[in-house]
Amino acid sequence: MLRQDLERILAAAVEDGITPSAVCAVALNGNYVPTLTFGHVATYADDGTRLPEAQRVPVTERTVYDLASITKVFTAITALSLVDDGLLELDVPVSTYLDEYKGREITLRHLLTHTSGLPGTWTGWRAAFDDGHFFDREELLKDLLETAPETAPGAALKYSCLGYNTIMALAERVTRQPWASLVHDRVLDPVTAPLLYSEFGSPVIAEEEPSFLGFYPDPARCAATEIQPEFGRGTVQGIVHDEAAWSLGGAGGNAGLFATADALLAFAEILRTGVRGIISDELAAEMWRDQLPDILGPQAARDAEFGHGLGLRIHQESWMGVDGVDGRGHSGFTGTSMLVDRDAGISVVLLTNRVHPNRDASDVAPLRRAVAEAVYNQAKRGPIPRVY
Secondary structure (H helix, E strand, O other), rough: HHHHHHHHHHHOOOOOOOOEEEEEEEEEEEEEEEEEEEEEEEOOOOOOOEEEHHOOEOOOOEHHHOOHHHHHHHHHHHHHHHHHHHOOOOOOOOHHOOOOHOOOEEEHHHHHHHOOOOOOOOOOHHHHHHHHOOOOOHHHHHHHHHHOOOOOOOHHHHOOHHHHHHHHHHHHHHOOOHHHHHHHHHHHHHHHHHHHHHOOOEEEEOOOOOOOOOOOHHHHOOOOOOOEHHOOOOOOOOOOOOHHHHOOHHHHHHHHEOHHHHHHHHHHHHOOOOOOOOHHHHHHHHHHHHOHHHHHHHHHHOOOOOEEOOOOOEEHHHHHOOOOHHHHHEEEEOOEEEEEEEEOEEEEEEEEEOOOOOOOOOOOHHHHHHHHHHHHHHHHHOOOOOOO
């Protein structure tokens, strides 16, 4: 029943032009639904004309998608692993570690919960591009860290990609390690290592297109995102869509990760079952717990449309659905989402490239919600057969 429901929902979304493609992977109490794939890697050429049917490449289970802001969950866990190691603290001012932040009372907890008071976006990359199409990462980070807050920390909930790139800069400063390698060492490698072995412990025979979770994929395997001739990028494919992350070298704190559906689902299951072996149980609980009542105050937290843990959104009903009261997860601008619910025993990954050929093409929130509701309905009906 669940598979048929999802097939109907995804097929309709592609047929109706909501997205050129959709790949969905689901686990219910540890049992996996076969990954569903619909649509094509790209439907438009670099010049904006529609590709003939004969030139369109169907997506597969091994198609790699730009995760966009789902990256923030990995950023949060990376930062929390540094807290576990005593390199960072949640509730001391960031200025303790960053001289550029002297006089500010923003903490890591503020940054992780979007309560720092920082602006939502940072446009320093655009000024650098307009000035000569050249990105100097150190100069860009200097500009980023000098961006003034709009409000006092802890005064309001405002989504901030800038805040998560600040976490990246903070982590690099205290570890003296490049961001991409830091995230790989602390989060990605532990997640992807089990994908390299069979259930009997023997190495999986190398595949031409293995599972993928990382910052720099093979562009030929990737679903296309936006066509951006104004930035000299043409059809963006295999390069991070988010311009801020692009300017910072492709691996940002706010965006930059790519994944196949199975690899992201493996991560979702690790998240659902406690992130053990990556961060402490105490900090995993803080990821899951709604932080807003403590930060904003009980009334302001009640007025918010959703809750927020350390890196995780809580019951964002617009895409998690009414039943997702205990749901945690994150969505991505490119059309991606990851939903986990410990009480219901579900993990749901939906990967689309709804920004192809342009970011104004569609709204996938109803699609995300329909997928979530189908999975919750199955959870109410009972278990699904185990699939290997």
